[in-house]
Amino acid sequence: MVDTIAAEEIFKELKQHSISEFFRKNSQMLGYSGKVRSLTTVVHEYVTNSLDACEEAGILPEITVEVKELSESRHSIRNTDNGPGIPSKIIGKVLATVLSGTKFHRYIQQRGQQGIGGSGCTLFSQITTGKPIHLRSSTGRNAYECDLTIDIKSNKPLITNMKEFEPSSFRGLSIYGEFGETKYENSDHGVYEYLRRTALSNPHATIRLVDPEGKETVFLRSVQEMPKRPKPTRPHPLGVTTNDLRDFAHLSASKKVSSFLTDTFSRMSQNKVEELKGIVANVDFDKDPHTLTWDEAEALVKGFKQVKWIAPDLDSLSTVGEKQIELAMKNILNPKFMSVVERRPKVFRGGIPFVVEVGIAYGGNSGRQTEEGVKGTIIRFANKVPLLFDGSACAITEAASSIQWKRYHIKSFDEEPITLLVNVSSVYVPYSGVGKQAVAQEPEIIEEVKLAVMDCGRILQRYISGEKNLSIQTSKYNTIMRYVSQLAINLNDITGISKEEIEKALRAVIEKRYKHMLEEEKKLQEAAASIETAEQPSAEGENAAEEDSEAE
Ligand SMILES: Nc1ncnc2c1ncn2[C@@H]1O[C@H](COP(=O)(O)OP(=O)(O)OP(=O)(O)O)[C@@H](O)[C@H]1O
Numbered sequence: 001m002v003d004t005i006a007a008e009e010i011f012k013e014l015k016q017h018s019i020s021e022f023f024r025k026n027s028q029m030l031g032y033s034g035k036v037r038s039l040t041t042v043v044h045e046y047v048t049n050s051l052d053a054c055e056e057a058g059i060l061p062e063i064t065v066e067v068k069e070l071s072e073s074r075h076s077i078r079n080t081d082n083g084p085g086i087p088s089k090i091i092g093k094v095l096a097t098v099l100s101g102t103k104f105h106r107y108i109q110q111r112g113q114q115g116i117g118g119s120g121c122t123l124f125s126q127i128t129t130g131k132p133i134h135l136r137s138s139t140g141r142n143a144y145e146c147d148l149t150i151d152i153k154s155n156k157p158l159i160t161n162m163k164e165f166e167p168s169s170f171r172g173l174s175i176y177g178e179f180g181e182t183k184y185e186n187s188d189h190g191v192y193e194y195l196r197r198t199a200l201s202n203p204h205a206t207i208r209l210v211d212p213e214g215k216e217t218v219f220l221r222s223v224q225e226m227p228k229r230p231k232p233t234r235p236h237p238l239g240v241t242t243n244d245l246r247d248f249a250h251l252s253a254s255k256k257v258s259s260f261l262t263d264t265f266s267r268m269s270q271n272k273v274e275e276l277k278g279i280v281a282n283v284d285f286d287k288d289p290h291t292l293t294w295d296e297a298e299a300l301v302k303g304f305k306q307v308k309w310i311a312p313d314l315d316s317l318s319t320v321g322e323k324q325i326e327l328a329m330k331n332i333l334n335p336k337f338m339s340v341v342e343r344r345p346k347v348f349r350g351g352i353p354f355v356v357e358v359g360i361a362y363g364g365n366s367g368r369q370t371e372e373g374v375k376g377t378i379i380r381f382a383n384k385v386p387l388l389f390d391g392s393a394c395a396i397t398e399a400a401s402s403i404q405w406k407r408y409h410i411k412s413f414d415e416e417p418i419t420l421l422v423n424v425s426s427v428y429v430p431y432s433g434v435g436k437q438a439v440a441q442e443p444e445i446i447e448e449v450k451l452a453v454m455d456c457g458r459i460l461q462r463y464i465s466g467e468k469n470l471s472i473q474t475s476k477y478n479t480i481m482r483y484v485s486q487l488a489i490n491l492n493d494i495t496g497i498s499k500e501e502i503e504k505a506l507r508a509v510i511e512k513r514y515k516h517m518l519e520e521e522k523k524l525q526e527a528a529a530s531i532e533t534a535e536q537p538s539a540e541g542e543n544a545a546e547e548d549s550e551a552e
Pocket residue numbers: 045049050053081083084085086094095100101102103104111112113114115116117118119120173
């Protein structure tokens with residue numbers, strides 16, 4: 001007979017865990033898996049926070065990242081920015097409490113979304129070295145330094161060694177942490193490549209890296225203006241689920257369901273509410289939104305789908321911009337040819353706006369250098385943040401791999417000197433994991449990326465077929481021209497007309513015949529020269545010819 005165990009016995013073990021405890025056990029979900037990736041993840045979290053903070057405060061970002069090797073598999077990172085700083089009274093909440101931040105509940109395009117990144121670094125330092133994070137902050141009025149750890153059991157901050165100092169000496173935030181289980185590597189997944197790509201998509205930022213060997217690389221800003229500030233927006237009715245709607249209703253300050261709807265959603269006018277009243281029969285629009293039930297929320301969401309809505313407000317989106325992408329690709333890849341396309345904004349899940357930008361660079365230093373030669377490469381970004389990992393789970397890779405490159409005279413994407421750059425921007429990027437390294441495979445996003453790549457591909461195709469045609473013509477022209485002098489001598493013998501005169505006339509006839517080709521060749525040479533003389537790389541210490549690569 002098999003011994004049975006009573007339910008009471010089994011559930012004696014029941015315990016509730018804090019969110020910090022959950023992430024301590026599952027730190028790989030935050031991007032802490034593998035030594036190289038872990039180090040890049042810390043830099044990614046601090047740098048995206050610095051960029052967001054500077055942009056929100058209207059400050060052109062100056063960010064310095066210093067990485068030191070302390071011992072094998074242990075590194076320190078100091079990330080310093082010139083942003084607004086963080087007031088001392090909330091520092092524990094924002095950087096030592098998991099799921100606490102200023103961005104999760106706002107509907108505005110920013111790099112951070114969840115309120116996990118910064119506190120995740122504090123947690124990772126603590127569980128791999130037992131040490132706190134040290135930070136110095138100055139808001140201009142309030143300057144202090146302190147140590148931070150998380151009380152993992154309660155997900156509460158522990159602040160120690162708090163000291164105030166004169167605010168005049170520094171403005172911004174400087175975070176220092178030590179991290180175990182890490183490795184610095186000059187690879188496609190490494191910190192250098194991460195910052196290089198960040199500079200590419202954020203030309204308004206100056207980013208410095210001091211690597212473990214003490215070598216300093218500066219990616220100087222190539223644009224002196226701040227990017228267009230994305231407008232905060234409200235969710236569109238077509239982008240919400242029943243669960244979202246109920247959560248919004250329960251947190252609402254409105255007194256009635258009808259005013260809750262107009263206060264919460266974009267495009268929800270009083271007229272639309274009246275229209276909804278005619279469609280959704282079982283909901284009392286005068287009741288308190290805090291008492292909205294699941295069934296009522298579900299009925300409303302169904303009703304939303306039956307109403308004709310004006311498209312979402314697109315001022316909420318901020319892109320890198322065609323000109324900036326072109327400039328960045330010229331600087332870094334020095335291609336023979338390139339094309340950039342910014343598509344018109346679209347929506348996914350029925351109501352969340354997003355926009356796709358694509359650049360293709362061909363020839364020059366495009367593609368990635370490998371032992372078997374140059375290979376095609378994809379550089380992925382979401383809200384201007386480089387995505388170096390989890391490519392196979394990403395909508396961008398999925399879209400690019402469905403392209404029939406032969407149509408665009410690319411025999412095989414893998415074997416050509418080609419770089420495909422894709423940036424997806426949205427108020428809410430649907431990442432496929434908490435580590436935010438892959439865009440979820442939403443059909444509308446895949447479709448838009450595909451269309452943008454195809455737009456770029458068509459321009460590329462004209463270039464490649466034009467170049468092939470031109471090379472056939474050029475070779476014919478050169479062959480004929482080689483015989484002109486000899487022909488002029490022979491004709492001079494027969495006709496007695498001077499050799500120079502005959503040669504001149506023959507050349508004029510041939511040049512007339514090949515006039516179009518000669519003009520095309522001149523244009524190509526001028527285009528190449530303009531790429532060569534374009535603004536030179538802004539990365540001091542960086543080899544502009546260095547290859548780019550898809551990091552998977
Ligand atoms: N360098 C900084 N300067 C000013 N404020 C900052 C800085 N870094 C972080 N913060 C504040 O700390 C909060 C928490 O940062 P954290 O990275 O944990 O979350 P997040 O950026 O909101 O979202 P995500 O988890 O997606 O990164 C931010 O929302 C921001 O308000």
